[in-house]
Each structure stands twice: as structure tokens, then as C-alpha cells.
Amino acid sequence: MTLWLMAGLLFTPLAWAVLTLLTDFAWGRVVTWGGIVVQVLVSLGLWLAVSRDGGFYYGLGGWEAPLGIELRVDGLAVTFVLLTAVVASACGFHAGVYIDPDKPWHRYFWPLFWFLWSGLNAVWLGGDLFNLYVGLELISLSAVGLVALGGKAAALRASLRYLLAALLGSLAYLLGVALIYGQFGTLSIAGVVFWLEDHPVPAGSGLALALMVTGLALKTALFPLHRWLPPAHGIAQSPVSALLSALVVKASFYIAARLWLELGEPLGNLAAAQLVGLLGSAAVVWGSWLALRQSALKQVVAYSSVAQIGYLFLLFPLTYSVSESVSQQAQQGITLQVISHALAKAAMFLAAGNLILSTGSNRVDALTGVSRFLPFSLFSFGLAGVSLMSLPPSGGFAAKWLLLQASLGSGQWWWVLVLLTGGLLSAAYVFRIYRASFLENSETDEFYHPSRSLEVIPMVLALMAIGLGMVSEEVLSVMALPFEEEGSP
Amino acid sequence: MTAPLLYALAGAILCGIGLFGLLWLSHLLRKLVAFNIMGSGVFLVLVGLPQHQGGQDPVPQALVLTGIVVAIAATALAVVLIRRYYHLSGLTSLTGEPASREGAPE
Amino acid sequence: MIRTLKTLAMVAACVSFSGILALSIWTIAGQPAPVNLPQLLSENMARSGVEHPVTAVLLNFRSYDTLLEIGVLVIAGIAGISMAKTASLEDPELRTSDSLLYGLQRWFVPLMLMLAGYLLWAGAHRPGGAFQAGAVLAATGVLMRLGGVPMDFLRPGLLLRLGLVLGFTVFLLVAVASVIGGDAFLAYPPELTKPLILIIESVLTLSIAMVLLALFVSAPVNDAEDPEEGSS
């Protein structure tokens, strides 16, 4: 059964990609909506299977590592697979209504969407360094293609900048992989960890980890390497922006986090961990500050992503040479932060798309009076904002609470300041949008009403982001499951 | 010192050259050339380093073949984007108008 | 003055990057690798179905990489043709009447087609294979294109899209067939390994050539454009 689920997970998104490429936009939408149902069921099935039986290694082609490629199917991976299924299907349904079917190039939206999804699954499950590189390229190129779709000059400019940043990041990562292979003779992460367990750390391998993490940080848009993100996420169509902010940047962060948790202790050092944490804090403050000053609605949301990504990198100092329980708390906090930000930011971008559709403008000050016409979308936007501000009972609050405890538990109280400042600043930029939309303006009374289904989707996502705080125990318990070491690492 | 190690070290220098080009040059096609040079450097490290002691190693060679195909895919896509961008805006770099909106140094 | 200083700083940064990297490579090269993958590979070569180790790694041991990599290629192709909105194939500038090119084309095209076929066939037991053959095939196409051969199949249409995904689809079907047979994803049945790899290689060659050609052809642009959302 599990074998079937795995095959379904790996095979079907690629199959939908092929099918949708061969059809036009309308038929592609039918295929996609059918495919989404299958994909969600498969992801849910795998999640249930793993939460019942524990994780396992899956050797592709029947070959075990180090000769073949092994996938690591554990609680964290299937949680993210399920998260991807939820967010991507929301974006897929939204896009089916939102995107103009009459533009001939929009038929290419669906195949790119499915390739993106399959790349994400490949990254969550990947246990092989080079395979992860290919998965990252799959994600990057399809994301660039999605941003560039339509081919206006500004979109091309953003996508070119995105492409160059992504390529440079991939090369840095690949260089690190090359050093690891030269050092250990294997590409399997588990193999490297297994060998390091009972051997002294060989000289010269710190650079490999540093290169990989730097490359991935560039792809995740960690401050000060973040400058490609706001144009790309701001200019893309709203469902695409939602996908990019919610999932794509998380993929590269996920690899960096996995590498750090497995190899950080032997190969890293304290200064590097603190430096990464410091950059993350700078991202929180600087990103929020810039979000406050943007005049375009989607730029506000995009800069808010830069800030929220900053929190994720607190993982590095909070798990380096601390006690097991503190490290566990930090990991759980970061996982919740990834999930809640993915849900909240997808909701926010989709709601922002509805607002833009309604007012016909991307400017914040064009929102005046929209509260009368689109209260539902505005409310979704605000609910998602509650999670970003990390007010209880949202998922964002649960995440920051764990991070707070981890900071105090490890004696690194300075991160607490970052958590507080970030929360206050995010409250400021969310309220700024609200203030604009509640201003009354007698001049503009013409608002376009998007279809009801467009308004429901961000609301569902935002409610999930809020509700996450109440079920965080259950979500986190799947991650802590025992891992069956049946495959030879 | 063996021949593969020599090539691996050359790869390291090529990485530096490519990195410089990618960061410093502004013309998009030149950036693309720099990307390809840096890629070649990475590939040399990937094959040269393990072959220093083990002799011919087909695994990294296969990886490099994969990498070359990924690189040409990215390059070809970038060329399409650059040509269209130039066609629409008349610009060959990302540094001209429109200016960045956040005032941080380039 | 400032620019010179910045250039110098950048040069220094890149030189030190190279230096640290080279130092690290030198250090790593001095220690033996704990896992001997080439030996493991040669022990398993008999089960791979082909005699050439690189082909065995690409299409059997690490076939998932190759599958995803063809996906990357297809993505680039899709993104490329999404930019080529209408047929730009009638671009008169491309019909060069260069006699040199014409001569080149008359002699080279058949030769290159033969070379591509040879590379594909050779891949099973000596250097060569789908990528090289596909690249040569694409180069042939580029040459013909520059010579003014219209090549209608590159018009953005169903035929082009079929060609783009043909290799990928066959690869995917083989991969999933093994699951239906009760094995892991991408595991070939032992007795069919060799013919399956050959089939995959042949269709991959065609698809790789198609994608690269499509990207070459879609590079010329036209005036169609679309306002992005929310532009005020």
C-alpha cells in the first residue's frame, strides 16, 4: 500500500503536468481540479500511513544508497507534503477562476504549476544531495516560468533577476555537494551522518556546509540576499505569488535546515550559527520596516515574506550546542512557523489578488472604501495578518511561543527582542492596509465583484492558519514519530 | 599532485572568475556567460576531486552530464527572457531604470 | 574613484573565495574517501543491463535524477514557447541565402544525423548516449533552421507540445509500470532492462532535440503583450 502511495506521490504530478500541457486552458483546469483531488488524497494517505507505522527509506529503482537514490519518508517530510497539497490545491482552485482563460499563453500555467508541485514533493522527500539539486532546479525554473508568464517587461525583469539569483544559489549549493562527495565519497545525507557518528570530523569539510547553506539562503532570500524576492513575488499573478511565498522559498530553507540539523553540530561553529541568526533578525526588522513603507499592496505582502523568512533562520543559533529539549523546542517552533506562514501568506496573497481585482489597482491608497464592497476578502486578509502578528490563538503565536521558550532556555535572550519587534512591526503594516480600506471615499463607487469562490479560498486558508495554534500538539506529534531504520543509510 | 587535482584547483579559480562576472558585470548576456563559466568550474571540482585518488569515477561524470543539461536549459530560457526583455524595454541590464525602491546599496 | 575601489574590493573578495576553495580542495584531496562508490558500481554493473558505466548510472542507478532533469528541460521549453506567442517562423531575416551556409547544410546535415544515430547506438557500451545524440540532433536542426528550412512542426501547437513531452512521457510510463508490477518506482524488470533503457534513450534523444530547438526558435520575439495585473 505504501509503495502505491509513494508511486502516486512521485508519478501523478508529473502525469498531470504532461496531460495539462497537451490540452488548452479550460481542459487543463478540469484535469487539474481532478488531479488536485487525487493528489490531496494520496498525500493524506501517506501522512496517515506514516503517522501509523513510522517513517522509512524508499530506494528508487530498487537501488539502495549510496549507489541509488533513497528518499527519506519521515514525519516532517510527510507533514510538508500534506501542507503542499493543501496550499497548492487552494492556489490551483483560485487560479482556475482568477486567471483569464482567453489569453493563449495561460494554458502553460497548468503544466508549470504541476511541475512546481512535483519538484516540491521531490525536495521534501529527498535524501540525496544531488537529487535535491535537481529538485531545486525543477522548482526554480518552473517558478521563473510562472513569474514570466505573460511576458510584460516588468515581469521579465523580475523573473530574470529571480532566475540569476536562483542559478547562483544552485551553483553554490552544487559546489558544496562536490566538496562533500570528494570528502565522503557518497551523496546520501544519511550516509555522511552515519560515517560521522563514529569518526573524527575530517578537516576542510566546514566550507562545504557553508557553501551549501549560503546558496540555499540566497534562494530563500535571507537578508541581505533578499533583493530579488519582492519584485518577483510582487509582480506575479496572485495565485503564483501565493505559491512562491508560501512554498517555494520554504523548499530551499527546508534543505538548509535539514543539513544544519544533521551536519551542523560536527561541521558548523558557534560564530556561523550566531551570524545566521543575526541576519535572520535583521531580515525581520528590515523586511517589516520596508513593508510598512511600500505603496503597492502586493509589495507590502512580499516584504512581509522577507521578514517572516527571517524568523526561520533563528533555527540555526537555537539548535547549535544547546540541550536536546531546547533544540527540540526550536525545531518545533520553526516547523510551526513554516506551516503557519505558508497558510497565512497564501491566504494574504490570494485575498490581495481579490482586492486588486476589485479595485483595479495595486496601490494601497486605492483601497479606500473597499471595506464596504469586499468585507469578506478584507477579513481573510486580516485573519492571516493575525497569524503573522503572532497573536493567540493563531499558529504564528504557537510558533513564536516555542521560539521564545527555546531562546530563554538556551540563555540567548536577545532573540526575544527580535520576536517582539517583529510582531509589533507586522501589526503596523497590517493595520496600515486596514486603515486605507476603511477610509470613506465618495468619489469611487465602482468596484468589480469577484466571484464568491475566489473569496472563500483565502478565508479557508486564513482560518486554518488561526486554527493551527489549537491543534499544534497533534501536528507536532507526527514529527516526533520513531523512524524505522530499515534502509541502509 | 595529480592531473585531476590540478583540474579541480583550476575549477576553483574558474568558480572565482565566474562569481566575479556574475556579480560585477551588468550586461545580462555577460552574466550568462559568467554563469556558464562558474558552472564549468563547479563541474571540474565535482569530477576532479574524487578522481584524484580513486581513478576514473563514473558517478560524478554522470552527475556532470545531468548538470550540463540543466545548465543549457537554464541558459536557453534566460536567452529567451533576455531577448524579449530587450525587445520590450530596450535595456540589456537590470541596473538601469526603473531604479530600486528601497535605497539599499546595489 | 569609488567605482575603482569597489572593483578592487570585488576582485579581492573573489580571489579570496577562490583561495579558500582551493585550500579546502587541497585539504580534502589529502584524505581518502570512506565510501568507494566506483567499486560498488562495478560490482553491480552486471545487474544494470548496459555495459557503459556512465549510462548505467544515468538510466538505471540514478534514473530518478535523469527523469527530473528531463522535467527541467521540458519546463524550460514550456516557459520558452509561452513567450513565443504567435508563429515567428516567417521571420524573413532568418532565411539567409548565404552560399557557405547552404553548402554546409548540404554536406553537414546528413553527416550530423548519422553522428546522432551513432552516438545513440554507442551509448550502451561506450561513450555516447541520449544527451549527446540529442544535442547533435538539435544542432542539426539549428543549422537547417538557419539555412531557411521552415520546419512547420516547431510552430507552437499540439505537435510541438507532443514532441516536447514524448520522451518524458515514455520514461514516466516505464517508471510507473514497474510499480504496477509490484516493484519500486523506476525499477526495471531484470529481463527487460536493456530494451527498456534503449527505448527510453531513443525517445529522450528526440525530446531533448525538440526542446533545445524549440527554445532556439522561440527566442525571436514579436509585439504581443499583456498588461500584468494591478498595473496602475
Place this chain on the structure above:
Amino acid sequence: MTEWLLDGLLVVALLVTAAAALLSRDLFRAVVVFIAFGLLMAVAWVRLQAPDIALAEAAIGAGLTGVLLLDAVSHLGRARPRGQDKGGNGQ
């Protein structure tokens, strides 16, 4: 000894062509130098006992990439862009 000389010369040539491809003032010449760099890389792969990569590098790295870039350079040099709309500002 001759082998070392060959390898050494090849490496030097690689580095020089790489630097020249980036620093050349004329874009067309830069791309031609880059194609030469690709061909040298193919020779380097032969020296590294990697004939497969050598074939791929000659066909893809030097051949196709070169043609793509040359085509783009001639386009960017020749065609006059349609509009000077500064590409919008993405606001």
C-alpha cells in the same frame, strides 16, 4: 613530463579564455572566446578520462550555447527595440 606540460598549458589556457570572455569589451568577441573556452573544456574532460562529458561539452557547452548566445548578441546589436517604455516599474 609532456603530459604535465599539456595539462599545465590547458589549465592556463582555460583560465585565460575564461577571463577574456568576461573582460572583452566587444560582446561578440566575448562570446567567440567563450566558445573557445567550451572547446578547451572538452579537451580537459578528455584529459580527465571523461569522454562522455567531452562529447556533451563539445555539442552542448560550446556548440549550442555558443549558437544561442551568438544569435542573441546579433539580435541585441541589430534590432532596434520597439518601445522605450522603461519596462514599467512594477508598482
